[in-house]
Amino acid sequence: MPTAREALLDAARTTLAVRPWTAIRMVDVAAAAGVSRQTLYNEFGSKDGLARALVRREADAFLAEVDRILADRTGSDADRLTGVAEWIVRAARANPLVRALLSGCWSERLPSGRAARGIPAAAAGPAQQRADGGAPDAAALLTLVRDRTREVLGDGLPCEAVLRVAVSWVVAPGRPEDGPVAELVRGLVAATRRD
Template sequence: MVPTARESLLDAAFAALAGRPWPAVRMVDVAAAARVSRQTLYNEFGSKDGLARALVRREADTYLAGVDRALGAGGGDPGARLAAVADWTVRGARASPLLRAVLTGFWTERLPEPPGAGPPSAYVPAQRRADTAPLSPADLLGLVRDRARAALEPGCPQEEAERLGRVCETAVRLALSHVVAPGAPADLMLTVRELAWPQGRFSGPSPTAGGRSRPRSPV
């Protein structure tokens, strides 16, 4: 599928950000790299701030799409599915400084300034006003928790539903702790999987019981 002008511009801006700090990224260079006119760039995003907001929002949307894919892995094993989410969170943040900033709220001088959620600028085209409401780290955490709970909840006993929400949130928070202070991936995977074993719907033999070896990473 041929990318749209908007997708090409966002790709060009992301590539430019990998090679230089955001303040040094010029709109004219982004337009040239995307092979569109500067007018098309301004029509799409209104300003460099608008481009930054859209770039940040795309990182968040790409991350959430990966969360959904991870939740679809692991078959009926909730521990494996939560571990896949944790693994995707850590790998994605390590691969993209912009995603790391989106997930943690820690922004460096190389990145766009953290986009605010104020009223839309008059220079932002009406069809792109959604770019002016970026997701905060707390927003993303809540969305991932709710996605995980919805994916794992079918068939879950009523008395376990509340605990399930806490388990999902804890799994994501553990992954974010490894983004901020990296640790051994195998330890993260094991800890997240063990969260799903204590009781109720997630009952069953512990992944470390009976001398069983540590579970492999889901990737």
């Protein structure tokens, strides 16, 4: 059984799929999660706290899948790098929060994952302190993915170039006749190995 915190985050994500963040009310999220509004405020402190926690959870889930792909030893290093690139594109297509995290382009429909400013740590309650971490910005998220990829695969592959190609595919998708991002990645890897 999920915790109240997880149930609230799930409810917020489900509600966000059908309504813009500005139209989502805390009472509706609490009701959808089957908890009181006070429980929601105890967990997140505010709607902004809920937003930061939701975006943080999406970033963490995205990175966990990157780690899972990199840990899969059934393929070559080039296959794992290709898998990470394909995951970036798939995740961004399926999840507007991931797309915003990777591109830095936040629409009015989405909550902001930015950390709160101007709230002294001593003045914030424990729930608010947990939520104030926020999610990484686009550059920091890509750096995390790049560093994790290099740590596992080493420097023999064009990790940064491949990740940038994948993110560019998120921002400006190719035409169907351009082929999948995997073809571009394999071309980059092959060109690097020839040098």
